[in-house]
Amino acid sequence: MSLLSLSAMKTSIGQYAVLHDVTLEVPEGGVFVLLGRNGAGKTTTLRSIMGLWRPSPGSVRFRDRDITTMHTADIARLGFAYVPENMGVFGGLTVEENLILATSKGKFDPVRLKRVYALFPALEKFWTKQAWALSGGQKQMLAVARSIIEPRELILIDEPTKGLAPSIIDAMADAFREIAATTTILLVEQNFEFAKALGRDMAVIDDGRIAHRGSMADFVADKQLQDRLLSLSA
Amino acid sequence: MKNLGAMFERFGGVNLLPVLVAIVAFVLIGAPSSWVTLTIAGLAMGMMIFLMASGLSLIFGLMDVLNFGHSAFVSFGAFVAASVLAFFGAWLGGDSVFLSGLALFLAIAAAIVVGLLGGWFFERVIVKPVYKDHLRQILITMGALIVAEQIILAIWGGTPTSVPRPAFLEGAWIVGDVSVEVYRVFAFALGLAVYAALALILNRTRIGLLIRAGVENREMVEALGFRVDRLFVAVFMVGSALAAMGGAMWAGYQTLISPALGAEMMIVVFIVVIIGGLGSIEGTLLGALLVGLLGNYVGFLAPKMALASNMILMMAILMWRPSGLRPAIK
Structure with missing residues (x-):
C-alpha cells in the first residue's frame, strides 16, 4: 500500500484547468521527486494534496483514507507538513x-x-x-x-533550492537526506542536479498529466527521456 | 534630506507624526491653554476612535473581510449604554461614587455583551456566506448597517437620546488657566488600557501569535493545522465588542446621540484603519490619534475645514505610504 495516492486528479483555477489527469502513488519512506517544466502543474499538485485547491473530479487518499474534501488544517493534523514555494x-x-x-x-x-x-x-x-x-x-x-x-508522516516541499546559493543548496541536500531517513518527502523540483542526488522514486509531470513514473536511477541513466521530458526546447 | 530621513527613523519614524502635528498646532494656535485643552480632547477622541477601529483592522487583516457594518456595533454600543445609564439614573445622581461607578461599569459591560453576541450573529449569518467576495461583502454589510440603523430607530426613536453621565466624570479640573475635562482623561485612560491589553494578547499569547501569523498568511497557518475560520469568529466577536465599547464611551462623550451615529463614525473609522495600515493594532492606534488630534486642531483653527481635514490627511499619507503608516507585514 502506498502512503499517498492521487487518482485522476483534475484541478482548475477559475476556468483554467491546470491539472488534467494526475494519477500517482507515493510509497512510504525516502524522497519522492516530482519533476516538470515551469507551469507543468507541480505546485498545483501539492496544493491539491493540501486541500488548498480542490481537485474535481479526482481523489487524494492518505493511508487509504479519502482526504479529498478535508479542510487544510485537518489534513495538516494527519501529519502533513507543507513548505510552499514562497516558503510561507x-x-x-x-x-x-x-x-x-x-x-x-x-x-x-x-x-x-x-x-x-x-x-x-x-x-x-x-x-x-x-x-x-x-x-x-x-x-x-x-x-x-x-x-x-x-x-510528520509526509512533508511536501516546493522548489526549496530556488534562488539559493550553491553552498546552501548542499546544506539543504544533507538536511533532506537526514530527514528522509525517518519521514517521507514529496519534493517538487526544477533543479535536476539537486533532485537526482536525493530521489529514490520519481515522476515527471507535463501539461497537467503524469508523463513518466519510475526509479531515479533509471531516469538518470536515460538521457533521451530526460531531454524529451525536461528540456525546454523539446 | 537623506540625513533628515535617517534621523526621523531613528527617533521613532512614523510614531512621531502625532507629536509633529501637535508641535505644528502649538505654533499655529499660539495660546498654550487652548492648545492643551485641544490636545487632550484630541487624544481622548483618538482613543475612542481606536476602540471603534481596532476590531475592523484585525477583521480585514485576518480574513480579508470588508465589513462596512462594523459601525453598527458602535451605534448599538452607544444606545445600549445610554439606556443602561438612564435606567440607573438614580445611582448616577446620588453622592455615592461606588454606585455611579457601578452604573457606568454595567453600561459598558452591557455594550460589550451586545457587541459579542451581535458580532457572533453578524459573522455567522451575514459575513460567512460571502468570504472571499469583496463586492458582496460591501453590499451585504452596507445593507446590514442600514437595517441596524432602522432597528435603532424603531427601538430608541428618531429624536436624539441624551446620555446621563456619572457625577464623578462631570466637570473639569482647572490647572492654572487650563481646564481639563474629566471625562476626556477617563476616555483616554480606558482606551490606553484596552490598547495595552490587546498588545499583550497579540504579542504574548498563542492565540495572539496565531492572529498575527494569520493576518500575514492565512493559508500557511491552516497548513500548520489551525482552523483560521474558527479563530476568525472569535476575532470578529471581540472586534465588534470593542466597537460597541467605543460607542458606549462616545455616547458619554457626546451626551446626545442619534441613530445616524454609526454611519457618521464609519467614515472616520475607515480612514483610521486605512492610514494606520490594515491588520495592525499599532497602526490603528497611530491613525486614530492623528485623526483625533487633527480633527480638534483644525476644528479650532479653521472650523470649515474640519470635515475635509481627515480626507486630506488620508490622501497625503497614502501618497507617501500607499499601504498605510504601519501595515502588518504581508
Missing part, C-alpha cells in the same frame, strides 16, 4: 515564534529542537530575530525546520 515564513514573527506555531501543543521537544539546531545552525543564531530580516537561504531553512519540528 511569517515575517513579523521571530524565528522562535515561527517554529513554535508549527508545534501542535506550543512546546518544543528538546531532542527535536537540538536536531533542528544541528541541521541549521543559523536558526539558533537568529532565534529572536524577526523572520523578515533573514536572508533567503535562512528563510528556506526556517520553512524546512518548521516541517520537522514535530514528527
Whole structure:
C-alpha cells in the first residue's frame, strides 16, 4: 500500500484547468521527486494534496483514507507538513515564534529542537530575530525546520533550492537526506542536479498529466527521456 | 534630506507624526491653554476612535473581510449604554461614587455583551456566506448597517437620546488657566488600557501569535493545522465588542446621540484603519490619534475645514505610504 495516492486528479483555477489527469502513488519512506517544466502543474499538485485547491473530479487518499474534501488544517493534523514555494515564513514573527506555531501543543521537544539546531545552525543564531530580516537561504531553512519540528508522516516541499546559493543548496541536500531517513518527502523540483542526488522514486509531470513514473536511477541513466521530458526546447 | 530621513527613523519614524502635528498646532494656535485643552480632547477622541477601529483592522487583516457594518456595533454600543445609564439614573445622581461607578461599569459591560453576541450573529449569518467576495461583502454589510440603523430607530426613536453621565466624570479640573475635562482623561485612560491589553494578547499569547501569523498568511497557518475560520469568529466577536465599547464611551462623550451615529463614525473609522495600515493594532492606534488630534486642531483653527481635514490627511499619507503608516507585514 502506498502512503499517498492521487487518482485522476483534475484541478482548475477559475476556468483554467491546470491539472488534467494526475494519477500517482507515493510509497512510504525516502524522497519522492516530482519533476516538470515551469507551469507543468507541480505546485498545483501539492496544493491539491493540501486541500488548498480542490481537485474535481479526482481523489487524494492518505493511508487509504479519502482526504479529498478535508479542510487544510485537518489534513495538516494527519501529519502533513507543507513548505510552499514562497516558503510561507511569517515575517513579523521571530524565528522562535515561527517554529513554535508549527508545534501542535506550543512546546518544543528538546531532542527535536537540538536536531533542528544541528541541521541549521543559523536558526539558533537568529532565534529572536524577526523572520523578515533573514536572508533567503535562512528563510528556506526556517520553512524546512518548521516541517520537522514535530514528527510528520509526509512533508511536501516546493522548489526549496530556488534562488539559493550553491553552498546552501548542499546544506539543504544533507538536511533532506537526514530527514528522509525517518519521514517521507514529496519534493517538487526544477533543479535536476539537486533532485537526482536525493530521489529514490520519481515522476515527471507535463501539461497537467503524469508523463513518466519510475526509479531515479533509471531516469538518470536515460538521457533521451530526460531531454524529451525536461528540456525546454523539446 | 537623506540625513533628515535617517534621523526621523531613528527617533521613532512614523510614531512621531502625532507629536509633529501637535508641535505644528502649538505654533499655529499660539495660546498654550487652548492648545492643551485641544490636545487632550484630541487624544481622548483618538482613543475612542481606536476602540471603534481596532476590531475592523484585525477583521480585514485576518480574513480579508470588508465589513462596512462594523459601525453598527458602535451605534448599538452607544444606545445600549445610554439606556443602561438612564435606567440607573438614580445611582448616577446620588453622592455615592461606588454606585455611579457601578452604573457606568454595567453600561459598558452591557455594550460589550451586545457587541459579542451581535458580532457572533453578524459573522455567522451575514459575513460567512460571502468570504472571499469583496463586492458582496460591501453590499451585504452596507445593507446590514442600514437595517441596524432602522432597528435603532424603531427601538430608541428618531429624536436624539441624551446620555446621563456619572457625577464623578462631570466637570473639569482647572490647572492654572487650563481646564481639563474629566471625562476626556477617563476616555483616554480606558482606551490606553484596552490598547495595552490587546498588545499583550497579540504579542504574548498563542492565540495572539496565531492572529498575527494569520493576518500575514492565512493559508500557511491552516497548513500548520489551525482552523483560521474558527479563530476568525472569535476575532470578529471581540472586534465588534470593542466597537460597541467605543460607542458606549462616545455616547458619554457626546451626551446626545442619534441613530445616524454609526454611519457618521464609519467614515472616520475607515480612514483610521486605512492610514494606520490594515491588520495592525499599532497602526490603528497611530491613525486614530492623528485623526483625533487633527480633527480638534483644525476644528479650532479653521472650523470649515474640519470635515475635509481627515480626507486630506488620508490622501497625503497614502501618497507617501500607499499601504498605510504601519501595515502588518504581508
